[in-house]
Amino acid sequence: MPAQVCLGAMLLCGGANLLAQVPPCGVSGVKETTTITYPPIARAAHVTGLVIVRVEFAKDGMVETAEVWRGPEMLRENVLSFVKGLQANEYGGSRTCLLSVILPCESRFPQIFTETCWVRISSELRSRHCTIPLRRQRFLSIQAQTRQARRFASASSASSSRCHTMGAMKLSRRTFVGSALATGITAAAQTKGTGAPAKFGPTPSLRQLSWQRMGTTAFLHFTVNTFTGREWGLGDEDPNIFNPTEFNADSIVLTLKQGGIKGVILTCKHHDGFCLWPTKSTDHNISKSKFQGGKGDIVRDISAAAKKHGLKFGVYVSPWDRNNANYGKPEYITTYRQQITELLTHYGPIFEVWFDGANGGDGFYGGAREKRTIDKHTYYDWTNTWALVRKLQPGAVIFSDAGPDIRWVGNERGIAAENCWNTVTLLSEHxxxxxxxxxxxxxxxxxxxxxxxxxxxxxxxxxxxxxWFYHPEEKPKSVEALLNIYEKSVGHGAGLLLNIPPDTRGLIADADADVLYAFAARVQKMFATNLLRGAQLTASDVRSAGYSPAKLVDGNPDTFWSVPDGKTEATVTAQFAARTELNLFRLREEISLGQRVREFVLEVRDGSGPWVRVASGEAIGNCRIVRLEAPIHANEIRLSIRGAAPVALSEWGCFLNRD
Incomplete structure (x- = not known):
């Protein structure tokens, strides 16, 4: 098992350079310098703060995964980029370290501290004194704080710890923590460890929870259809037609990243059967095209660029194959599983495997040019096909109309039901x-x-x-249309998979990129300032000090307000220091404990007037965004909850959005 390390960084200024060499139990720099670029939108919004992530290290000291623990959305990616070049020293066993990094605006170099280092030897945990020498021979060491270290180790050394289980984005990156926050990390780990409410009903797996924390991901529909103008290729296309002469995976992925995208799913094989990697399963693949002299591999390049720039990578591999002569016969299932195996073993960690519901119909089928139908329930032997995915990529979520991890919302408009539940009992159409x-x-x-x-x-x-594929005569949706989709997908508790198809050059069209950038900026601006952070919060009930209503506005998705067992109705009231204008709300449940809320009501009071209901609903789940028809003024806001179990609410946000 890889080691687990909780790290964080306080981003206070535009840039900093770091060169650190560390004795065993520390973190060493593998590059001469690493640079933080302060996000322009965050600078404009005056956003500063702390970003904390948990990092798992492989035995060779390289980052295996990293999960965002907390911190402003505007800063997370840039802080992660800052630590991209860091590497842990090999230590002969797993270990858990707390690092602290402060980036003062006045100083060229960050100050780095290590609070404690825990080394696992056999079944024992032993603390070590850690020292980090910095550039210019500046040394700082802080003696291990035994009591704090023991608490942290108990919360994070076991694989079931909250530090291990509760993360947002798994990235091949590393981040750090401001030294003053070391005790804060310990407290956060403890909060989720003891006294938490019991889980209620079905709950998410770790892979589902990680996926749900991502919010918005991207589809890349890219294949021979890009050049033929079709949406569904017939399977008889000449591989040479696929030749994006300006293809640049870094450009594509950076465009997505700057557009707020957290992961990218490539159509590695669409219904036409053309494979974007040099598969050994069929000749209908990229190696038979003139693209890069037959040496190209789009899957390799996009997956590598995603890893390089901090996005997760996923694969779409169509079950239906209109090119393959054996489609409809048992032999094709062997071929199909070979393709899945190649994709899940040659291209690094996969976060999502996407199975389309299109099954059978007219096709080339090796020259037969006929219509073929299959039994959707038996032909693909989904139980064993999905078991193959579990075996090869246990951390990947599996999407299809029927799950088993992620389900189709039922339309291609990007809109979820107003009350969209994570829980479901799926049945066939009839x-x-x-x-x-x-x-x-x-x-x-x-x-x-x-x-x-x-x-x-x-x-x-x-x-x-x-x-779904690029057609030059089409125009992208407006920013307003994308915002509406976002509020009715992510804002209704679902995930948003936004398709941004590369053009015939092998790049994202400028018009699409411009809309994507503007969309991302608008979303960030919408939620930049939670007006409730300056308000006085009072709850009808509180489970204990670790579950106070202050957790609703602390920016940490892993803390939450909760009430005693047996309480299924509760309220929390926010009193502003002055009359406040608002028009947008965001609510989140602590979904690791299940979806518990059955009804919520939002009320406001202006001055000494009566309470007025302004919004209500049923499902909250991972995220519920409520936009009022027009801005209103209020001195107080009240949220009332009725649940099937004691409330576990991790966020209550109130915003003013004039755009």
């Missing part, structure tokens, strides 16, 4: 069989149900253009 890709009751899959038997959150897929 309720006469188990749901499978291509045969599901979309009314059930679209909304889910409060009493659903399984935790299978919804994903909303939609294209930035009319079509």
């Amino acid at each position: 309720h006469d069989a188990t749901a499978v890709p291509g045969d599901v009751d979309t009314k059930l899959s679209g909304a889910g149900s409060a009493d659903g038997k399984e935790w299978i959150p919804a994903e909303c897929d939609v294209s930035i253009r009319k079509g």
